[in-house]
Structures are given as C-alpha cells and as structure tokens.
Amino acid sequence: MAVLVAFFSLLCPVMAFDLGQSTRCVAIPNQMKVCKDVGYSEMRLPNFLGHSNLESEVVPRSEDWRPLLQTGCHPQAQAFLCSLIAPVCLDTFIQPCRSLCLAVRDSCAPVLSCQGHSWPEALDCDRFPDEDDMCLSPHAKFSHYDLPKAACQNCPSVEHSPALKTVLDSFCHNDFAVTAKIHRRRIPTGEPEFDIEGRVEFIHQGPLLSYDTQHLLQQWLLINLKCAHNLVRPGRSQLYVLTGAVQSDGTLGLNKIFPWHKKDINIAVATRKWKYHRC
Template structure:
C-alpha cells in the first residue's frame, strides 16, 4: 500500500490552490484510465483544474491515482466526489468549486486516517478556502445514512495464542461480534503492500455487522492501520484469526482481541460450537 503520507505531499501544490479564474480554460473528456473520477455524474472536465494542473498524462492522471489508497479506506462516502471536483472539475459555463461544508465533512472523516499515518489535514485544503452555501458551489445530495459501522484508526489490538475455552468465551461475550477471517498480505515488486481478507467469512457472533459489508470493513481497517496489519500477517502467508471487536457509540469499529486459529487449537473450535447455546 502506498503510504498515505506521500499522497498529500505529491498531489497538492504547497503554495495553495493554484488556480487563476482569469486564465484560459478548456473542456476535455475525463480519461477512462482516470479511474477514481469515473461515474461521478459528468464526463467532461475543465483544464487547468483547481490544483493548477494542465497536463492530463503527466500531472492530473498520475496524481489522481495517488489518492486511491486513501479512498479505499472508505474514510468518507463523498471523498471521491470532493477530490474529483478539484482534480477533474465539471465543465460548465461558470466555475463550480466544492462547497465548504463538503470539504469539512470529508476532512472530518479522512483527517483521522491521515493522522494514523502521522500526517495532518493539509493546509492547502483548508476548508475556509472554499465558498459557503450562499455562493455558487457544488455540494452533492447527502447519502442515506445506513448506520453501518466504519473502520478507523486505533491502537493495535492484542492477540492471544492458544487461549483457554473460558478466555475465548469471555472475549466473545464482552464484545459485539466475533468473526473467523483469514488475513493476507501481498508484497508487490514495488514497495507497495496490499492487505486483504481471503476466502469466506464465518460469524461466531454477528452482532451489528452485516455479511455483505464486513469483508470490506475489515480490509479498510487493515489499510487504515498498516502498522497493526504488518504485525498480524507475514508477507506471502495468510493467517486465520478469530477476530473479536465492538462498535463504539460514534459508529466506529474497534477490534479488541484476535485469536490466531491454529488447526490443533481445540478450544477455539469448541468455543465456536458452544456459543450458539451459551449465555453470558
């Protein structure tokens, strides 16, 4: 995974939003290989963009890809819309910048992810630079709140090798969910590392989690917390875990205790079977 530290420093000019509203602009199709800005509701973009970039192939497209790891964390549902409104602004008769409220919402969701990597929200994206609702600006319709838990930055959860049956049952009781998941780490030829959840998930205690959303949520947790992920999974070798955790009052996901699931660990197998009839 590209370090999120590098994303902001490379993508955004240090002097500020480098766009001159008095300069000549042109409209061009959004390139198909500019993946993060496909299906955003329009097909033509204005150049130079609001970051002062005028070359698609040497500036805009390469820099847009550097945001992909941050977007894959799911830090905010409108993060892609906000970034594309700067990188690939819609081509209309008037200039439409993102609204200050949209910037603030994305900042509040994504700044903690950057903070987890040791970076602050960049000054160049200071939301006070963008227009308020009283001015002409772009702010998409709020998404329907489905109250789904979301991953966030946290201290690394503890792991316990070969736990007793009692400690396993206690961990399941004390937390909101317990899921059997195989965590994998893939190292590419470059310096990038990718974390993922392999195979089928098995719930021991489902709690507030949804089957279709849990895999993505766990993968986002691995992306947001790479220092924890690196400690949990060795390169090229998947590790099966019983993952326990809870959902905080603010809707964020916190992993609590992980049990490496070894083939000879009879207590984990017994706990998963006894849970269906167990009373905490």
C-alpha cells in the first residue's frame, strides 16, 4: 500500500508543467518497463509531471504507476498515464484528450476507491483538451469488455474446516466453483504481490471461460488488495476452493472461499460428490 501512497504523491504537479518551456527528446530506457512497450521509442523531458532527470526522477517514479496498471482497470490506462510520464516526442505537445481521461477515470477510479483512494484532483478531466484540439483520444469499445471482469467487492466469507453440506450448498447456490493455489510474495519486487500458481481447476465452470479464468482471478486479487491481504499469509502458497457468480453487469463476485488443507476431508468428498449431487 505504500507504493500506492507514493503513486498519488506523483500526481500533484501534473498540471503545473509549462508548455512554453524548452524540452529535449530522449530514448525511453529499457529499465522504464511501465512505458517501454507503449508504441513509441522517444519521450520528451521535462514530462507532464515536471520531471526532468531521467535516472533520479522519471525511471524510479514510473514504477509507482505499476500497481494501478497491473489491475487492468482500463485497456488504455497505460497510454493515458504514459502520455503524462513519458510524452511522445513530436513537433508539438500531445496531451491526453478529455474523453480519454474520462474513460480511464470511470474504469480506474473504482479500483482506487477499493484501495482507499479517490481520483486525484490533479487529474481532473476538465483540465485536458477536448477532441477539437490535437490530443490522444480513446479507441473504440474493446470487445474484451464483454467477458466477465474483476471488480471491487465486499470481502467474501472465508469458511475454515466446513461441513460437507456447507460446501455442497455453496456449489449449488453459486454460478461457479474452482480450485486455485494463491501465492503471496514476502518482498516487493515490482511484480504483482499475489499470484495464481499453476492451473485453475473447475469444479463447476458455469459462465467462466477456461482460457480467461486464471487472469480474471489474478485481477480480482490485485483490485481487492485488502481482501487478498487478509486471505493469504506472506511467503507461502495455499490451495482454495472459490465459489461465486457473474453479476448482471458482467463483474465477477466471489461469495465463499474455502481454504483447502490436507485435513479438510469434507472439501475433498464434496468435490467428488458434486458430479452426482442433486441440489
């Protein structure tokens, strides 16, 4: 969470940048991974955050944007943020359009809210130009928005050593049930703190897609960090049975979580009986 606090401290000077000041073009360095594959190779300094030193400001502070981007809150969040931290080097300054800001804000502000933060005043979308000016505009609607997607939610119930009936009832009353092994790293490395290890196995697939479910659960962990921190201890992996539903708006909701230890015979029996169980 300390990284997120640093993230917000970066946003304050965004609009203090003077478009009339002299700038220079530099190559986006390899170690600046947040914007390395953004679609262009050179950036302007100072950037729209007012940072002018590549080694001591731009590169290390760019990593503070990574937690938000890792959530996948909007497909153009990287383009929006990198247009500020690593603006493309052209004959004129290219800012994000107001419509792009609004699109990213509407998708990413709920993620920030889930983690206890509001959308920064420094990124008030009214401060960006509209499409009548030269600016970075949003693309058309992305088709993957039609797939189930992770969202902020109240933390699901965690049931330790459940009765057989409890597990079977949860399978009956939810759209899906899966098993997944979740790992939490002890030391921050710039990579996601929580990982879904190995394959996600379906007990009851429901509306989930086999090729997308592991990524979907990974995004749920990154968005619902408070729930994830309460669920998994650092430095270890734990197998879980996760049950939930896909809501009418297409968002994934986890309703009950069962940590599956070797001693939990009832969970093992429930997964075997489910194929023949009548709700």
